[in-house]
Amino acid sequence: MIRNYERTENRLNKLDYVLNRWTGEGTSNDVPRVTAGASSNNVFSDYFVEDASFLRIQNVQLGYTLPLNFIKGMELSKARFYASVNNIYTFTKYRGFDPAANSGDPISGGIDYGFYPNPRTYMLGLNVNF
Numbered sequence: 001m002i003r004n005y006e007r008t009e010n011r012l013n014k015l016d017y018v019l020n021r022w023t024g025e026g027t028s029n030d031v032p033r034v035t036a037g038a039s040s041n042n043v044f045s046d047y048f049v050e051d052a053s054f055l056r057i058q059n060v061q062l063g064y065t066l067p068l069n070f071i072k073g074m075e076l077s078k079a080r081f082y083a084s085v086n087n088i089y090t091f092t093k094y095r096g097f098d099p100a101a102n103s104g105d106p107i108s109g110g111i112d113y114g115f116y117p118n119p120r121t122y123m124l125g126l127n128v129n130f
Helices: 004-008 016-020 068-074
Strands: 054-067 077-091 121-129
Touching: 068 077
Parallel strands: none
Antiparallel strands: 054 077, 077 121
16 A cells, blocks of 8 residues: 555645654665745655555444343333444554545555544444334
8 A cells, every 4th residue: 555645735734754854964764854834745755655554443333132021011022122333443554634534536556545533423323123
């Protein structure tokens, strides 16, 4: 994956790995200096290319269906409580926002333009059948 948003938008907030940036002789040779000046280190290089392999826990739902003898007096045929979490965690070493970033354009696969990652959502619910 190419972190293209970082290469072309040098005035945006950076992730925490830039804290290990080059600040002078004897410092990091892995992360370039941070600047928004005329020489802003945005020439394409392998620095912006990373392995974006990932494993994602996408959906988990836990529910409980009330027993029939408990709901019979309420004229219900079924009652179920549930809690659900979507987009729980992504295991990856990719430094960008989302290793699955994709614009949908067939010729730009593998290029991260800085899309926001999918949000984690929590849901509580009740299913009732009459």
